[in-house]
Amino acid sequence: MTIPVTDHKRYFIDKLGISERLMERCLGEALSAGGEYADLYFESVTSTSLGVDESMVKTASQGISVGCGVRVLSGERTGYAYTDDLSSEKLLKAARTAALIASGPAKELMSGFRASPEGTSLYPVAGAESDTEIAAKLKLIERADKAARAYDPRITQVRAGINDELRRILVAASDGTFASDTQPLARLNVFVIAKDGANTSRGTSGGGGRVMLDFFEGDKSPEHFASEAARTAILQLDAVEAPAGEMEVVLGPGWPGVLLHEAVGHGLEADFNRKKTSAFAGLIGQQVASSKVTVVDNGTMANRRGSLNIDDEGNPTQETVLIENGILKGFLSDKLNSRLMGMPNTGSGRRESYHHIPMPRMTNTYMLNGEDMPEDIIKSVKRGLYAVNFGGGQVDITNGKFVFSASEAYLIEDGRVTRPVKGATLIGNGPEALKYVSMVGNDLALDEGIGTCGKAGQSVPVGVGMPTVKLDRMTVGGTGK
Structure with missing residues (x-):
């Protein structure tokens, strides 16, 4: 049966060319040696990482990762294979490789997918990355660097960074499971070193969640995390x-x-x-x-x-x-x-x-x-x-x-x-x-x-x-x- 296509699923079906028919073929291959259960896990992740040290941008990277893992279960045994090539040839090969743990006639036949319930999303979904967003992220960690240094003259070193990703997944399984999701994740970190004569201490702070950049404009601002990291470091200077x-x-x-x-x-x-x-x-x-x-x-x-x-x-x-x-x-x-x-x-x-x-x-x-x-x-x-x-x-x-x-x-x-x-x-x-x-x-x-x-x-x-x-x-x- 053809199931409804949500926006989450559409990314894999429309943009990556993963058809429902191809997924059924892969699961059939995965179960061909007698497995009890098989699933396909498609994943696409776009990520960004920026870091400031000594008030200069020291690290900046962006990445894209796309691939699929094929799993077969037979008793307590698990067969697993993965590929970053989503062509039908490579996907079917991965399915046959995962199937090698099982032997004998097929114990379960692929009989079609069932639509998964679409509930309320627990988090916002970001769009594609842009140069404007990169610039906004850089401003956040520059603000953290400035705030930590301003907290106390004994703060001698500051490192601040931000990491975020957008993860898309699609799961298709022989038990009929057909589900997808788009998952944002962001984290801002601040690390400081404080010195007073020969005495040295460290402090760290950070936060985030499955949130957008505007999360860091509220109570959980770069200045908040910078102050917490600096406070902890200064506190340790006088600790017994x-x-x-x-x-x-x-x-x-x-x-x-x-x-x-x-x-x-x-x-x-x-x-x-x-x-x-x-x-x-x-x-x-x-x-x-x-x-x-x-x-x-x-x-x-x-x-x-x-x-x-x-x-x-x-x-x-x-x-x-x-x-x-x-x-x-x-x-x-x-x-x-x-x-x-x-x-x-x-x-x-x-x-x-x-x-x-x-x-x-x-x-x-x-x-x-x-x-x-x-x-x-x-x-x-x-x-x-x-x-x-x-x-x-x-x-x-x-x-x-x-x-x-x-x-x-x-x-x-x-x-x-x-x-x-x-x-x-x-x-x-x-x-x-x-x-x-x-x-x-x-x-x-x-x-x-x-x-x-x-x-x-x-x-x-x-x-x-x-x-x-x-x-x-x-x-x-x-x-x-």
Whole structure:
């Protein structure tokens, strides 16, 4: 049957010459050796990157990437091939290559596509790039450079950059899936170095999302991000060494949700649980956190960096409750793992590009609000650490152990936030740490739009968030007293 052609699909059908008949032929070839399921993932990405260093444009690039990935599933096995040549000859060859993992008579026959529902778009769609837009982007990072340098004479070095892309995808599958999307993404970054005598410190800030350039003309202006980066760097110049030992820890709202993402979120992805390599494997329905903890993954939030109208398998994204009042409710799944595990597909199949296979991934992952006032949480701490922002971190999915570096943190003494500290690391076990959550604030915030998640060599944009949270016990690494 011939399906309706939307603007998203028209790009591939009209401009790239990918007909419905050709897609059916490719899927037929992909299943010819006995595969259970096959899909085609067409992708076209136009991107721009600009960077200013020492108040001069140091980097400028534009790129276009077009290609298709063909996947065949047979049991737990995946066959995958891709091509940047969208001629019928190359597409059919890729389909035959992916089919090699299967053997025997075809288990599924291609019987035509079904129209996918077209819901409300979660983000604006940009047009073609122009020289005017390039000039406007350059002005944004020049403004950031100027604002950071003007913040304090101790700011000695500034780097600012902007990266944006327009990604078009079309997914056609043997189960009838036929879906497409056009996805904008933009991010502005500022990095500064501050010096005071022999003392040196660094600060970073940035933000964006699935937005247009006018996003950076509002509250999230270049000046806002520049001031945040500079403030953090100047603050660190006078910071004392962080204390070490087990103590109460308060996590601030917003970006500290990255700890939740890394220490807990990855362990709730279905592939790790199917293979029983996650610390959460086999624990659905059990208490895995404090009763004050509810964690969701939500790909349907307008303009957010991790949001998607459809995932990279053509399924609508959704809000998925992972942990509710401390009880583990479910995992994030894609087509492969939902089929093998007999669980619902949560629309979490994501991939970095047409070069890669999809796998279960997070979108925007955050902890829901509690009932405590943030100021009451601080007042409840006799001596502890208030971690406002984080830099890098590491986590072991198999046991949930993590180490995170705090880029902005303070001492809490007798219920008051006092001196800034440097060199603080948080050390713990994700599932264990959530059991020590004793207070959850009512000030949920999401990050500024900077998150990029890595898994199995693939990177995808994500969002994180949380309200102010108190953990009664956590190990803090530092060299102070």
